Amino acid sequence: MFRFHETATRIQRVGKCVVLAALLAAATDNMTLAQTVTFDSLLDDMLDRDALAVHPNANASFTLKQRSSYDRGSVAPDQAGWFANSDWSNYIRSEVNQGRTEWVLLDETGPGAVTRIWVGGRPEQAATLRFYLDGSSTPFWSGTAEDLVGKNSAMGAYLSWRSVDADLTPAGNSPGQNLYAPIPYSSGLKITFDHTPGGTSNGLWYNINYRTYEPGAAVTSFDPSEPTEAATAAKLAAVNSQLMSPDTAPRGAGLQQHSTTGALGNGQALSQALTGASAVKRLKLNLQAADMAAAIKDTELQISFDGRTTVRVPVGQFFGSGTNQINEVQDWYRTVNPTSGDMTSYWTMPFQNAADIRVVNNGSQNVTVGLEVETGDWNWTDDSMYFHSNYRKTDSPLVGGNHEDWNFVSILGEGVYVGDTFQITTGEDNSPVWWGEGDEKIYVDGEAFPSHFGTGTEDYYGYAWGGRHPETFNHAFVTQPESGANRAVGTTVNGRVRALDTIPFDESLHFDMEFWSNAGGDYDLSVATMWYGKPGAFAVGYEKLGDLNFNGTLDVQDWVLFRNGFDTDLAGLTKGDAYLRGDLDLDGDADVDDFSLFKQAYEAENGAGSLAAVWVPEPGALQLAAFASLSLAMKHLGRGSHLHSKDVNSNDRPARLAVPTPDPY
Structure with missing residues (x-):
């Protein structure tokens, strides 16, 4: 893949002719990697778990966005209406087609593919959805939301x-309708609805996820007759069968089995070390304890790749069951069998040199753990990514009626977002009200307004009328293994994992979920997020401040990295890269404020005076004064205005970094 910084290095070393040859070769490599996107190829991609661990820039580069019926009164976090909830029947525009007035849900031009459609509404509606392909005035699909x-x-x-x-x-409430079959288009797609907005039975809620490929990308438009043709029909049957049986999917070449067992007391851990370039393809944990509900909450999964811990999550949340009780789970990447205690993950997790998988008992009871790990071949390239999973929960219960954006995760660096497990517990004093009107708001690469703005938490997780549907369910990409809090006192667990609707990001991703309940009472929230990141990507608040090499400790190597970046020009760097150069408060400069933060963190871990001991020569008062004066002078020379360190945890939405430090336990 063509990379500017590599080509720039070649320019310094070789003549113009060689540089031109290198550029041509890079361009040719890119063209070779590019594939034609088709309905068939997207079905293949859906089942390719390995593909998630390779950034899409390596092949068919795309962005993923969402169109929805969110309340258009939500304009900005600092304006009234940010938590408005009239998400019913909001469209792009109305238009007349063949004498009919139709309301437009989606109208995209250029190469792309719809990868997920969710709709909710009234089951008695006879309204029609219509799909128009590549500028055609004749829809290739028309029918009810249920039919299509x-x-x-x-x-x-x-x-x-x-x-x-x-x-x-009960009567009057319809479950969520979901379509995960892809709809590729070469030059455009429009989706309309023909009921006049307004009224209790004349509209719908909708969420549509769609990919936009780079201009000129080769995409073959969906052929509505294709699913009924013999070859494609057979493939669709095979895909459905595979999604139904996640354990039987091929996991590649070079498979090796590793296993260990142990009885763990409080604070004890069971570990499986892996060496060599490889990838975890399957991870199975068997957990046995007298109190399984406590065990899945207090037993923690920790995974380190190449010396850096990227997974630290209670096992119940990681495998999708939640931490209230052990529940049956089956999606495309995870299964939980509450009878046997088996919990299995199929996330592909590559590494370059070594990995360490640890199961830690943080509870008071003894637990018995069996750990099975299957690894397979992996060719690590510049586009390979590490698997991450982060966990956070509320420090104290949230109070219903006080709407807020509760942060799932904020990531700096380059990667792909692939899923989450959300849990909410209602307090004993709660009346049986519905908590799930909160919308997801996902900001990609520093957007001022989220490119994913949803219509409700239950809609994000694939269901509807959630307060009146207490049923549990398991589907390939969304689950509700526990539903005790749906208009009741108890716990609800929702999971969503992604395949064609993964969200790539080049610089950052910030994910908020509105906390939105229509009555008071206490609510405890927790979430585990799953994502892939290139080396250097990190979730804000989950790494030790100043641990710039991500090895879990503040040491002399971190000081060298900070010193080398101090007061250098960070203009043009992403926030993640600037942080790794010492901009600890994320204000755009590596300056004396950051030095104070680094010193405080370093000496808190290593003892008073420990930083001076590794600073050669040891700094005196004059050196520190010069350090400070130089930084202030540079600021006055016109680097521009920035947020100050005291503002990092303020509610500064455009910066997308207002993230509280997680408190896992």
């Missing part, structure tokens, strides 16, 4: 489904 989205028989039950397979449970 929730029960599209041509696509199969694992690509088109209703969250709950019931028409009226």
